[in-house]
Amino acid sequence: MLPKYDKGFFLLLLPFASIVFVVFIALTYVVLSVSYPSISKFGTKLFTENVWRPSEAGEEFVRYGLLAPLYGTLVTSLIAATIALPLSLSTVYLVEELARSKLREVLSTTIDLMAGLPTVLYGLWGVEVMIPFIRDSLMTPLHLYLPWIPLFSCEPLSGASFLSAGILLAIMIIPFMHSLVQDAYRSIPRTYREAALSLGANRYEYFRIMLSMIKPAVIASLLLGLGRASSETVAVALVVGNSFNLSPCLFSPGYTIPSLIANQFSESNFYPYMQSALYAGGLVLLLLGVASSITGLIMMRKVREMYG
């Protein structure tokens, strides 16, 4: 039982502290209730079909299916996480083990800067600078020399594509994954490090042993990185090409759920069920976000418990 003045303080702060609950419940309620009409009308087809047929003429012509943006979300974030993992592990190694104090300072400032830079700047750079560059130096050669591989089978036209979005997302999630791995890495007790070194491990073996000790954190950073990548909106909307496309080719333009919403939301009022279908996409994002953050948090806690 809290003393009396404590109770007053407790009750005074309580409503403010509850704001995150309110936001969460409101979000869940709004997303569920607005998406309900389209889910009940189209059923599971809303998530398994690739159609986007708005119609003002009548409800019987309307059909929506989110398969293409779901596919795009998955593909772009997988590319991003695959690229970002080795890169962020390297930055952790450099900052924690290899770099001397001056370089370490510069590196970690740079990574912090990357984490905070407004995402629209990544998007602007992505569409105006990065895309022309990777189209000419990466996509076109791959398509010319390896066209029989389905991933490279289509000609890169504008350059806005799954691959461009994946690469840009990778750049954007590196600092995030870096800081997750770094936190875990720092929690490894000194005695374990000394033990590895006293056994005569060289730098490579040492880092492998250290990584194996924080494996859950590495997996968590991968999951949370995937979650981050799948929810990014404006930068992706600028580089992914925005078209309903299920092609296995990485050079073809596509959609992700956030970029679909960013593009179509403003007109969605004029068409029956369109807004509701977009909120159904939002529901998927909400579930993905909650699932990835819960799994990630559980795995991070595991590491913390391992080393107390």
Added chain:
Amino acid sequence: MVSIREVKEKAFIAISVFLAALAVLPIFHILFSVLYRGLPPILAAGTTFLTEAPPPPGRGIGGIGPSLVGTFMLALISSLVGVPLSFASALFSVEFPDNLISRGVRTLSKALLQIPSILVGMLIYMLIVIPMGRFSMLAGSLALAIMMIPYVTTYVEEALESVPKTYREAGYALGFSRTQVVFKVSVSIAKRGILTGVLIGFAKVTGETAPLLFTVGKQRQEVSLNPLGYSDSISLLIFDFVQTPYANWHEVAWGAALVLTSIFLAIFLISRSFTRRVVL
């Protein structure tokens, strides 16, 4: 004789240095590009770039005045809403750590960090924009406030928790009440950390775009200070202008990017000087 182990080690070091360089290289290229492509339009327009309205498509540079003012107004109002809320909720979870609500607050604010920012825009659209019948600066600010709360809360929590227990005990020993200990001891010791959190929240909302897409109304022709009226932000202007086919709007977008980057870097460096480690 070089052993296979040594070769592996050398290769490992070379690869990690290469990959780490690859990881941080883009940010330098981004900053370089922003300066290289953003400076000419700003120099061409002069100081009017910060005051004028954007040009018509196809002709001239004009400026980003209304969007710049909008950005500051949005950041200001959202901080006025978000900072006290974050501060109170951080205080709550630090002062009363072992109850269901505090644990819930911690978990949920971490989960909220993972929630797509565009969903916050969609939430405010339904809760504020539809009932009000129009887009507004207020709606945009509330969306941004929701975005900043988990960040600022986390920072303030960390700052308050870093205050050594003995200092607080000393406070109690002097006969302070809990409220006095909190405000006279904890908060004043953790001042810098708290300020960093506030600055980071501010920086975060200046650059945020997605929650504003369907909340503020994109008023970029004239400066508006009315919280219930339309507004705009620099990031939104960049997002819209770069998607148009007009060359002069692209130039405005790059100029705006340089302005946004400068604002961001200024806040970043200030908060960096307060505390060593800053993660936005």
